[in-house]
Amino acid sequence: MVTFVPRQAGRLADVPTFDRGIGGAESNVACCLARAGHSARWVSRVGADGFGDHLVAAIAATGVDTASVQRDQARPTGIYFRTAGERAVRAAAPAGGSEVVYYRAGSAAAAMAPGAFDRATLWSGRVLHVSGITAALSADCLALMRELTAPATGRPLLSFDVNYRVGLWRGRGAADQAGPEVLADLARGCDLVFVGEDEAEAAWGLSGPAAIRAALPEPAVLVVKHGAEGVTVYARESATTAPDTTATRTGTTAIGTGTTATGTDTVTYAPALRVDVVASVGAGDAFAAGFLSATLRGLPVFARVRHGHLMAAAALTVPGDLGTPPSRAQADRLAALDPDAWGALRLSAGWTEAEPGAEVPTVGGPNAEVRNR
Numbered sequence: 001m002v003t004f005v006p007r008q009a010g011r012l013a014d015v016p017t018f019d020r021g022i023g024g025a026e027s028n029v030a031c032c033l034a035r036a037g038h039s040a041r042w043v044s045r046v047g048a049d050g051f052g053d054h055l056v057a058a059i060a061a062t063g064v065d066t067a068s069v070q071r072d073q074a075r076p077t078g079i080y081f082r083t084a085g086e087r088a089v090r091a092a093a094p095a096g097g098s099e100v101v102y103y104r105a106g107s108a109a110a111a112m113a114p115g116a117f118d119r120a121t122l123w124s125g126r127v128l129h130v131s132g133i134t135a136a137l138s139a140d141c142l143a144l145m146r147e148l149t150a151p152a153t154g155r156p157l158l159s160f161d162v163n164y165r166v167g168l169w170r171g172r173g174a175a176d177q178a179g180p181e182v183l184a185d186l187a188r189g190c191d192l193v194f195v196g197e198d199e200a201e202a203a204w205g206l207s208g209p210a211a212i213r214a215a216l217p218e219p220a221v222l223v224v225k226h227g228a229e230g231v232t233v234y235a236r237e238s239a240t241t242a243p244d245t246t247a248t249r250t251g252t253t254a255i256g257t258g259t260t261a262t263g264t265d266t267v268t269y270a271p272a273l274r275v276d277v278v279a280s281v282g283a284g285d286a287f288a289a290g291f292l293s294a295t296l297r298g299l300p301v302f303a304r305v306r307h308g309h310l311m312a313a314a315a316l317t318v319p320g321d322l323g324t325p326p327s328r329a330q331a332d333r334l335a336a337l338d339p340d341a342w343g344a345l346r347l348s349a350g351w352t353e354a355e356p357g358a359e360v361p362t363v364g365g366p367n368a369e370v371r372n373r
Helices: 025-035 050-061 132-137 139-149 174-188 197-204 209-215 283-296 301-316 328-335 339-344
Strands: 002-006 018-022 045-047 070-072 079-082 100-103 127-131 157-161 192-196 221-225 230-236 254-260 263-271
Touching: 002 050, 018 050, 025 050, 025 127, 025 283, 045 050, 127 132, 127 139, 127 283, 132 139, 132 174, 139 157, 139 174, 157 283, 174 197, 192 197, 192 283, 197 209, 197 221, 209 221, 209 230, 221 283, 221 301, 230 301, 263 301, 283 301, 301 328
Parallel strands: 002 079, 045 070, 127 157, 157 192, 192 221
Antiparallel strands: 002 018, 079 100, 221 230, 230 263, 254 263
16 A cells, blocks of 8 residues: 655644655565565555556565556555554554554455455465455455465465554454454464564453463464564474574573474574664564565574564664665674674664675674664
8 A cells, every 4th residue: 555654743633744655564575575585476456546556666666576466447545644653553542652544445455355366376476475454454355364364275385464453443343343353363374473462462462472372373483573672483393494502581592392282382582683763664564574585595483583673674774664675695694693793783774775795893882883884
């Protein structure tokens, strides 16, 4: 969808001008993956209008295949306006918090339904990534999501970002209250699930990664995000490609084992980076893209998390949804840092534009940074 970001701080009621950009959970992930050197296809519906033209062209410009995007002659392209933040997981935002206003009801994307897309197209990649946002758009979209997450022989790895947005579920009658339950059901049908700890508490009343895993034992890989602190991953042995080094949780890395109804997990914790945040919008999508990129490369779970953190840092240091991701060489170099060096990094705007092969900055002090020089 098309997003409008204020040119100055303040309430939406007071801001006179906005910059137009692109947004949308799944398209953000596709754009990040394409920019990271992977082949990516975006499958969706947009209006046969100027906003649709802009959206398709901008996404295609990142290297994403948009040939399967359908144009709707009767319904408009979805748009939304936001202030500094993106996500609202509770019915009432805190005083002074960010504002997000969606105009997606009746949009072209809301008309997506079972049978709208050819299965061969949807299953053409190694990973199919979907989002809980789509399920909230309409009854037809929810039916499509149920179809996509139903057990099926031969489907690719199915990745699902819960993306609980209370504003999208509000006003849908029974679906308003059923949203959290719907999202849990969809997650249980997927192979890889991303969920924020704050989302799980708001949607399901669950606190802590262990409780979330107990409620969602089915996915082979469950990624629980703790905001600026770090990420915990539960992965059954078959879902990992290489063992990680065992350690105890010390604020850097914690890896252990746990048992669910569906098998034994390897549990990996990896701390986030220190980042000078410009805007938080798009960071969750970027993290998912970084994690998926490393998954496609067959990297171990700990490396997948670090690549997710690095991709998220690229989004956090720009005002829009999409940042310029680090080069693969730069990302690999930083992801391989030891815990002390990783903890000393502080990433600021422009860090991904550092010259190729540049030395990793000094890590002996708290102010070490990677900057554009």
